[in-house]
Structures are given as structure tokens and as C-alpha cells.
Amino acid sequence: MATTEHVVAHQFDDAEQQHEASTLGMWLFLVTEILFFGGLFLLYVAYRVTYPEAFVDGSHHLDLRLGTINTVILIGSSLTMALGVHAAQVGRQRALVGFLLLTIVLGSAFLVIKGFEYAAKFEHGLVPGPGFALTGPLGPQVELFFCIYFAMTALHAIHMVIGVGVLAVIAMMASRGAFGPAYFTPVELMGLYWHFVDVVWIFLFPLLYLIGGR
């Protein structure tokens, strides 16, 4: 079990103050993230209330199977992330690295599946823009649904990509023995971020895939 002595940064009095400051900083950052996504959720609500049929129609063009698989994968990754944080806290070095790598694998799997989903949308002409395939009376409003769909899921995916990148850095640090019971703030904060991204998906999945009783 390797616990490296971590140096407290010059502006802090002690490790506890540093930990508290970092944690508060992360929570505030997540507040900004909630409002960042909040703008999109507001648009979703406004347009869904205005065009309920088009939203149901658009939702039925989404791949429920892939969406469900992705939901399971992401919840699983949140579990491995939480186990990783626990491993760091109790100083189980190998388990920490293992759980972080598992989280990276699951996160990447989510992104790959999302990529296949996007590719299918391109194939079927369901990407908003001049070549949108659906015509008919509801066509434009279904296109609006897909604008929202792509904006929300792409923003979520960008957060996943950033998360996987930072996870890789933290996993590397962990493999060099940077964390232990005395100092695990980055792992913990990464956990907060990862759970946040997961929770956003937990909202996106039903709102986008499960409306209109199917």
C-alpha cells in the first residue's frame, strides 16, 4: 500500500482546508453545468409542450435497444467509479487502478455505441439540416425534435469524452501511487463529475427515448 505524502499548496493552511476548498469548487462547477444543460432542458420542455405529437413521432425514430444498452453501461460505469473512489479511500492501490480502467472502458463503450446510433441517423437522413428526410405535415417539427436530440446528446457526449480523458490522466497518476487514504481528492472529484454526467443521461434517456408510450 503506497501513500505518498502530498504537499499542501502555499495558499492553504492545511490539507483539510485544501480538500474542503477543492470539493466546494467542484460542486460549484457542477452547478454551472446544471445551468449549462438547463438551457437545453428548457428548450426541450417548451417545444415538447408546443408540439407533443412531433416529439412522440421523433422519439419513435430513436433506437430504443441501443439507448437502453447505453443506459445500463453508464450506470455500471458509475458503480465502478464509486468503487474506485472507495478503493482510493482505503488505499487499495491495484483495485483503484483497475476500477478506473474499467470506468474508462465502459465510458468508451458508451461513446462507441452512441457513434453507431449517430451513424444510423445520418444513413436514414434524420440529421437536421437541408437533407432532412422526413416530410409530411409533422416533418419540420420532427426536425426540431432532432435538433434538440442532437444538441443534448452531443453536449452530453462531449462531457463523456472530456471525462474519459481526465480519467485516463487520473488512472496514470494512480498507477504511479499518487493517491492513498491521506490524499485522494482528484479521484473523489472525478467521481462527482462522472456521476453528474451519468445523472444527465438518466434524464435524457426517458425524455428522448421513452415518450409516447412504447
Next chain:
Amino acid sequence: MDTQVTNEHDRQEHYLNVDYGIRSWLLTRDHKRIALLYLGSITFMFFLGGIFALVIRLELLTPAGDIVGADTYNKLFTMHGVIMIFFFLIPSIPAVLGNFLVPLMIGARDLAFPRINLASWYIYSLGALFGLWAVFTGGVDTGWTFYAPYSTTASYTKVVPTIVGAFLVGFSSIFTGLNFIVTIHRMRAPGLTWFRLPLFIWAHYATSVIIILGTPVIAITLGLVAVERVFRIGIFDPALGGDPILFQHLFWFYSHPAVYIMILPSMGIISEVITCFSRKRIFGYSFIAVSSLAIALLGFLVWGHHMFVSGQSVYAALIFSVLSFAVAIPSAVKVFNWTATLYKGSISFEAPMVYALGFIGLFTIGGLTGLFLAALGLDVHVHDTYFVVAHFHYIMVGGAIMGYLAGIHFWWPKITGRLYPETLARIAALIVFLGFNLTFFPQFVLGYLGMPRRYYVYPPEFQVLNVMSTAGATILGVGYLLPMLYLTWSLRWGARAGANPWRATGLEWQTPSPPPTYNFATTPLVTEEPYAYPLREAREY
């Protein structure tokens, strides 16, 4: 003897002479140096935005379009607004004076996250480069409000780079606000309880709350406009059933509170300056402190007053109108408390005080005319006229910039270790005050008489008032150039300032000027309330 003193002074190590060279500045983590980096950047943007303003005023000297055509004029007022609001006013006081003073005032060695602080300046600079790119490759003409669908489909100007610039600058201010909140919560010196905090800190705390809650919303909104342009999709496009009014809601949800991002820090400065130069404890400390938070929260509930004629429901408009009246109360609380502080104070008129007194007058006019605009019936009459232009310039220029200049002068000795030339500074403050009023007061009248904003030509009967306004703008320009010159001059030739030239209270005055890199030799212990000036409230004697 004289040289000996100078040498001794120079030997004393402080944040400016601890090391030299461009690297020591560009890679610094010291909040004081980062503040100066910001000072340089925003001063540049301020003068660029000012040049656009002068061209606008010059064009409006005569009723006809003499200097520029309609399209160029549209770009001029857009770029003036974008640069002044996003690249100057919003970062101005927090990123410069806040950055410098928040750790000093609470007895900390630095902000909680020095690296994020430096990153915020780089992100700001990157955003500013995008803004400059847009300006120098043809400009942008949407107005600083970027209203859809004009911004998303119709405009052929550089909308995307401008938006990317504003987006990035938004994130830099999020970083600053986050840093302030964490620092104020977690790093106060022992004994410095919440109600012993200087009001400058309360103001910055409230400002940071607004930044944290508001800025992400404008970021996503502008981001969607950019995405809509680049990928030719239609989130706000009426052709798909999208709603441009939704853009306005999202835009003003941030951009009304943004006014408080600009004015609250300024109010914090005024509280410090008024009490210092009255040599008297501030009147109603806790009311001023709490009113900052009240403004921060109420400010989020009034955005609809920008949309009285946009087609929102009359019931929504009614509520927004009532709430807009309500948000004036905490502002008025501050004004009354400042005035009560002056009462029977031992007042002296140093330059910061001249600016502060100017602030009180101009902010009061700006605030009261805001009530005119909050009234539903009256707003329909003066909507989109020069009345609105005059109103928000009284708040943003007469308020925010007067406060900014008060603060720059007040803490200049602390920042640089030098005194500025006092007489010249007082004259400059008076020039700014007179120039400002001559520029913008006629615009109230113009607006009331019906001159619409954003036009490059106007009926001849409006000319006299426009000539007055342009003359005032010239004077105002001189008033802004003067501090720029004599403050630069003072860096080399100004008299040495001691640790506390104003005999002010506050932890920042208890450390040498300029302060050492880690601010205090030993962490100060706070044992009393702020503003322990000799004179107490009037009723006590």
C-alpha cells in the same frame, strides 16, 4: 538621504520586484500579477470600444449620414456594445480589483485556485482574440443582443467568431466567480466572520453567485446560435416551428443579471470609499451586505422587462413589471445608507471620493429612470428609443465605470506603491462627470421625444440635442484619457505611497505597498468589525 530611502524601499521585496521577465508574468500564479494582466487587457478593449463610441457620436453630429453608411453604422454600435459589455465591463472590476483585493481583504495568501485564475486570463485573452478577429475581418451587425432569427439566418457578418469570443469570456468569468466563492467561504483569516467582511467582499460574493448561475445559460444560448449557423439547423428557426422569443428569454435570463455583474462590484467599491473619506463607520452595514444578495437573487426574476413589446403574455409582463419595481428596493437601500454615512462625516474630496459621489448621483438617475422603463405603459412609449440608451449608460458608465475609476484611484497606491497626482485626478474626475452628463442627459430628452436607437440618420429637429451629446462625448473621452496618462506617469514619477496613505481600515492596508508575494508576513488576526473609523453614527453624539 533621499536616495538612501529610495534604495531601502527598492530592496524591500514585493510582488512586482520578486522576479522579472516576461515568463515570470505569463506563468505567474500570483493573484496580484494576474490582476495586472487583466488590467492591461481590459484597458485595451475599453479604448477600442471607446473609439467605436466616438465614431458613432461623430456620425450623429448631423442628421444626415455623413461618415458611414447604414451597414457600417450597424456594425459600429454592435461592436461598441459587444466589446464594452463582454470584454470590458463584465470582467472589469472583478477580474482586476477583485482579483487583487479579495485575498488581501480576507487575509489570505492567494485565491483558492491560482492556476484556474491564470487559466481564466488565458481564456479571456483567447476570447478577446476571437472578438478582435471578428472586428478586424469585417465586423458583426446583430446588435450586442444577437437576436434570432436575424443572427442565425439573416446576418452575413462575423457572428460566429464574435459568439465564440463571448462564450470563452463567459467561461473566464465563471472561473473567476468560482474562485471568489470558494476563497471567501474557506480562506478567511481567523476572526474574520461573515459580518466582519468588508462590503467589497460581500459585493463580490453576490456578483460571483450571479456569474455562476447566469453565465452558463448565456453560454449555451449563444452556443446554439453558433451551432445553428454553422450546421444550418434550426433550433430557433420559425420555419421548423422554433421560437425566436425563446432565444430572448434565455438571453435576458443572463443579460439582465449581467447588469448586476457590472454594478454590484462597483457598489462594493463605493461602500469602501464613502466610509473612508467620511472617516465614519458605514451606516447600515448589514443592510448593505444583505441587499447585495437580495439584488443577486431578485435580479434573476425580472428579465421579462426587456420583452414587454416582444409578444409575451400580458400576465407575464405584469409580474415582470412588479418584480422590476421590487428589485429597485435593495439598490435604494444602498443609496440611502451611503448618504446616511456622509451625514455629519468628516468629508474630504480626494479623487476616489469625487468619483464615488458622482456615482451616487448618476446611479440614482439611472435607477429611477429604470423605474420608468419597468412601468408597462411608459415602456411602450420609450421602448427602443434613446431613453433606454441613456438609462443603461447611466447605470453602466455613470455607475459601473465611475465606481471602477474610484476603485482604481483608491487602491492605486496599494497596487503600485505610488501615489497618483491628486489635483490632476480631481480635475479628471470632474471632467468625466461633466462630460458624462452632457453626453447622456440629452439622450433622455431625445428618447422621450421619440428618437429611436440604432439609426444612423434622424430628423433635423433632433440635431441640437445630438450636438450636445457629441460634444459631451468628446469631453468624456478626454476625461478617460487623463487617468490613463497620469497613472502611467505615476508608475515612475509618483511619490512613494506608504502602506496606508488614506488611513483606511481593512486588512489590505496593513501590509506594505506593494504587498509581498504572499500578501502578509504573518496571517492577520481579526478582532473587530470593519470600518472602525473614528466617527460613529450621528445619533451617538
